Amino acid sequence: MDSTPSSSTEHHKRLEYCTTRLPYRQGRELKAVKVYTVASESKHLLVFGVPKIQLQGNLKNKLQQFVELEAFTDVFAVKFDRVEVARRAKRQMDAKQFYGGILHISYAPERETLQELREKLTQRRSEVSYRLSRNLTETKQKEEEEQASTAKKCK
Amino acid sequence: MFSSQRHLKRRTPAQGIDRREYIGHLVDEYYTTTNVEAQEQVTANLANFAYDPINWPHLHAADALDVFVASLETPNQNLQLHGIAALCNICLDNKVSEFLRDQLDIVIGLFLRTDHTEIVIHSLALFYQLLNAGLVEKTQLLTPAVLKCVQEWRLKSQDKRQIIRRLIHHLQQVQVVKRFTQKDLEEFAKFTGDYNYIHSKDVPVEQRRVHGALLNAVVAGIIGSKLPGPGTVVLEQSFKFLKPCRIEQETVVTVRLINARKISTVEYDCRQNDEVVFAGNAKLLTQSQSSKTNES
Numbered sequence: 001m002d003s004t005p006s007s008s009t010e011h012h013k014r015l016e017y018c019t020t021r022l023p024y025r026q027g028r029e030l031k032a033v034k035v036y037t038v039a040s041e042s043k044h045l046l047v048f049g050v051p052k053i054q055l056q057g058n059l060k061n062k063l064q065q066f067v068e069l070e071a072f073t074d075v076f077a078v079k080f081d082r083v084e085v086a087r088r089a090k091r092q093m094d095a096k097q098f099y100g101g102i103l104h105i106s107y108a109p110e111r112e113t114l115q116e117l118r119e120k121l122t123q124r125r126s127e128v129s130y131r132l133s134r135n136l137t138e139t140k141q142k143e144e145e146e147q148a149s150t151a152k153k154c155k
Numbered sequence: 156m157f158s159s160q161r162h163l164k165r166r167t168p169a170q171g172i173d174r175r176e177y178i179g180h181l182v183d184e185y186y187t188t189t190n191v192e193a194q195e196q197v198t199a200n201l202a203n204f205a206y207d208p209i210n211w212p213h214l215h216a217a218d219a220l221d222v223f224v225a226s227l228e229t230p231n232q233n234l235q236l237h238g239i240a241a242l243c244n245i246c247l248d249n250k251v252s253e254f255l256r257d258q259l260d261i262v263i264g265l266f267l268r269t270d271h272t273e274i275v276i277h278s279l280a281l282f283y284q285l286l287n288a289g290l291v292e293k294t295q296l297l298t299p300a301v302l303k304c305v306q307e308w309r310l311k312s313q314d315k316r317q318i319i320r321r322l323i324h325h326l327q328q329v330q331v332v333k334r335f336t337q338k339d340l341e342e343f344a345k346f347t348g349d350y351n352y353i354h355s356k357d358v359p360v361e362q363r364r365v366h367g368a369l370l371n372a373v374v375a376g377i378i379g380s381k382l383p384g385p386g387t388v389v390l391e392q393s394f395k396f397l398k399p400c401r402i403e404q405e406t407v408v409t410v411r412l413i414n415a416r417k418i419s420t421v422e423y424d425c426r427q428n429d430e431v432v433f434a435g436n437a438k439l440l441t442q443s444q445s446s447k448t449n450e451s
Contacts, residue, residue, distance in 0.1 A: 011272075020193075020196075024177075025180070025196070033199045033233075035202040035240035036240070037202075037206070039243065039277055039280035087156065125247060128247045131157050131208040132208050135159070135160070138159060138160050
């Protein structure tokens with residue numbers, strides 16, 4: 001298994017939460033200032049902050065839909081079947097407590113094979129096109145409903 | 156993550172502002188604030204909104220595109236990063252791709268001068284999406300400067316991001332022009348101990364020939380520094396010396412990438428006066444695989 005040189009762990013660093021947002025745009029949870037694109041997301045995740053005790057079994061239970069889990073110094077590398085599952089896992093487990101430690105989850109797109117990368121980019125394209133058509137039908141439906149209700153009122 | 160209209164309606168509190176208004180406020184704040192951090196925060200916010208197509212009409216209505224392009228042109232690296240990420244997220248929108256075709260120079264300009272790896276990653280993802288969906292012409296986007304820059308990043312990066320390698324396959328061939336001198340031959344003889352008189356002044360210059368091993372070494376130099384580049388390990392080679400290679404003549408050394416797989420193959424030759432003097436092929440182990448071998 002190849003070891004990741006330090007320069008490539010730059011993007012795995014945990015950023016500070018932003019506390020200086022203006023009230024109108026401060027959400028319920030604190031978040032860091034960070035951008036995500038199709039290039040940042042991945043079905044590969046790295047899990048930092050797992051306490052160094054025999055937790056592999058517990059971690060496995062936690063990550064129910066895992067495919068591969070390997071000890072990677074004191075960091076675990078996980079690969080999910082699909083990006084959406086990885087997204088959900090990250091959302092649910094990031095910054096959460098775990099046996100006395102706090103987990104830090106990060107996407108690890110550098111672990112993708114070329115084929116996985118190609119698939120990810122293709123998937124983004126089809127997802128966008130699906131969302132566009134769904135949003136269109138939803139808007140049309142809404143308009144029809146509104147027209148129907150105003151027509152009713154006029155009667 | 157994606158939202159539907161219904162989902163957004165549910166999430167907005169009764170007294171809250173809706174998504175379109177919110178995006179409008181973010182754009183306004185970008186222009187009116189004097190606080191750089193606030194600008195960074197709102198651009199990041201807008202860039203992440205750009206990920207979900209449901210927000211695209213709102214972003215257009217608020218002229219967020221102008222904010223993204225303006226960010227690219229600031230000297231602030233975080234703003235540049237947020238701007239390019241935003242464009243990468245929104246590039247599959249028809250109006251945006253049209254817009255980008257005209258603003259391509261600004262995007263390419265940032266890509267060529269930046270030293271920030273995240274900006275490079277999002278730029279490459281942007282380029283790939285535009286090319287893949289046929290939204291921009293290859294010739295317009297993949298200028299020699301862009302291709303050279305991609306190759307340089309590949310060589311520079313310890314971080315084996317595959318997306319860089321994807322664009323490298325455009326560079327299939329490297330040519331180097333070399334002129335061998337008697338001094339080269341004498342130094343090579345001294346270094347290797349090959350004092351064969353056929354390389355020395357004992358024969359007239361028209362009959363003198365360059366060491367075969369030296370020709371191979373020049374080819375190896377290209378393989379190891381240019382194509383495929385550093386980290387490459389030669390596994391197997393076969394070559395032929397077809398004609399004597401003379402000194403003080405222009406020698407064109409060409410390496411061609413035939414097969415860029417787990418084990419790559421290259422073909423190479425040296426020509427003088429358009430005649431092939433040396434030719435061969437090799438099987439190579441390229442960078443990512445070779446480091447695995449070293450570790451095991």
